[in-house]
Amino acid sequence: MGKVRVEVSYLPGVEDPEAITIAKNLHILGFDGIKSVKISKVYEFDVPDMKRSGEVTEVARKLLCNEVIQGYNVKEE
């Protein structure tokens, strides 16, 4: 049993409204030590037969990631 981790995040230069809102509200709440925040989502897949781990890359590219605004990173563990 292996694990394959996919991290999906916004491409540089793409605005993430959730991240902007969090950063703005942290300042209002007084957390001035934090300048900005970048959010990404991690999918950790259980792959019983690691010879088939290529399926995860296909899933990341076709289904998890909108390549117009997002990038992904696949890491086998």
Next chain:
Amino acid sequence: MGKVRVEVSYLPGVEDPEAITIAKNLHILGFDGIKSVKISKVYEFDVPDMKRSGEVTEVARKLLCNEVIQGYNVKEE
């Protein structure tokens, strides 16, 4: 300038409906090499003065994580 990474994920035993739906649909689509998936969210904070990095842990605990069903992990980079 330092970076502090917070990963928020469901505690073991807590059902994540999004992850269950993804796993189910991957099987319908023929990706049988994947058994299950665990989803987490990563917040990467820019902290100009790393002496104030403790603020990030406070933000993670108080604001980003629902400790009834989620756990978090803070890592300085």
